[in-house]
Amino acid sequence: MTSSPRIAASLVLVLLLATPLVLAADKVFGEGVGKAPLVKVSELLEHPEKWVDKPVRVEGLVTGVCKKRGCWMEIAGDKEFQSIRFKVQDGVMVFPAEVVGHRAEVEGTFVKVVLSKEQALARAKHHAEEHGEEFDPSSVEGPVTFYMIRGTGAVVHF
Amino acid sequence: MAARRPFRFRKLLRDLHRDVGYLAAFLVVAYAISGIAVNHVAxxxxNYRFEVEERTFPPFTPASREEAAxxxxxxxxxxxxxxxxFRSTPxxxxxxxxxxxxTADTAAGHAVVERPHERFVLYDLNWLHLNKGKGAWTWVADLFALALLFLGLSGPFLLKGKHGLAGRGKWLVLAGVLVPLLFLALRRLG
Structure with missing residues (x-):
């Protein structure tokens, strides 16, 4: 019978041809995006109180990703030296290492996080461990306040 | 004319358990390996191993992003x-x-070149186990879950006698129930 090898070869060919199409596609995480208003990262960081606890959508370059759990992405701002963390619950969405260096749209609630000195120390220690850096407790001087987006969905453009 | 054989429920259960077991064997092993791997995600x-190469260069202070690059x-x-x-600082x-x-610190003259690589086989097993593919795989995974449910429910009833549920089986089933219950009780008390 000669048809089986031909069919197999055709299937392999179709898969090979389809691979670049799949790789080039946008990847949707969680609920995706589109419901919240598009806001610039600079606007969020320069006027945070205006946006706290509101749904927002931002777009930008993914500059970092959680290396262990894939539970956050760092999104570059529209202005230099600015970025914002997009954090999701562990396991709800898992961002792969490949997202780094690609453009993304992310959506969620803009939140203000206030940490006591002890909590800030624990966070800094975790950050140092995650990045293989030496932890210096004196680098945390007191309570810390920062802003981030608690994510509901994202689209990464590959 | 041959005598009609009596219907044997336990034999049917054993046959079904054996065949469903054959079908589920690969995924049981795959999900178990992936389960151990993701349990220790902390x-x-x-999914990835990161190849890291440290480099040094003469320090400099760039005037712009383009110059830095x-x-x-x-x-x-x-x-x-x-x-x-991207620059997080100048x-x-x-x-x-x-x-x-x-990732470079131009003031210190230090750079880290990092290449993530998918872990051999494990990445694919996690892909299946964590249902990254969604879509049709969700249905296959649901069927597998039903197969596991059947294996779990039928397993204790396969044998009769001292090795069956009425014998030492009941103590082993009880131990299997008590260990997770103990952890749940500790969670509520803690």
Whole structure:
């Protein structure tokens, strides 16, 4: 019978041809995006109180990703030296290492996080461990306040 | 005319348990391996290993993002301009290439070239186990879950006698129930 090898070869060919199409596609995480208003990262960081606890959508370059759990992405701002963390619950969405260096749209609630000195120390220690850096407790001087987006969905453009 | 054989429920159960077991064997092993891998996600990344190369270069203070990128490409002998560039501070620069990055502290003259690689086999097992594919795989995974449910429910009833549920089986089933219950009780008390 000669048809089986031909069919197999055709299937392999179709898969090979389809691979670049799949790789080039946008990847949707969680609920995706589109419901919240598009806001610039600079606007969020320069006027945070205006946006706290509101749904927002931002777009930008993914500059970092959680290396262990894939539970956050760092999104570059529209202005230099600015970025914002997009954090999701562990396991709800898992961002792969490949997202780094690609453009993304992310959506969620803009939140203000206030940490006591002890909590800030624990966070800094975790950050140092995650990045293989030496932890210096004196680098945390007191309570810390920062802003981030608690994510509901994202689209990464590959 | 041959005598009609009596219907044997336990034999049917054993036959079904055996055949469903054959069907589920691969995924049981695959999900178990992936399960151990993702259980320890706090200690390692179960999907990727990161190849890290540290490099040094003469320190400099770039005037712009473009200058930072161009100087780093030249000093580190990188294969052409990066796809994207990001600076978190005037001297902390990140260059993004397809599938790898360069993180440089230009003031210290130190750079880290990092390449993530999918872990051999484990990445694929996790893909199946964590249902990354969604779509049709969800249905296959649901069927597998039903198969496990059947194996779990039928298993204790396969044998009669002292090795069956009425014998030592009941103590082993009880132990299997008590261990997770103990952890749940501790969770509520703690």
């Amino acid at each position: 200690d390692w990344n179960p 161009a100087r780093l490409v030249e000093l580190l002998d990188l294969p052409g301009p990066p796809r994207e560039v 001297t902390d620069v990140r260059l993004f290439y397809e599938g790898w990055t360069v």
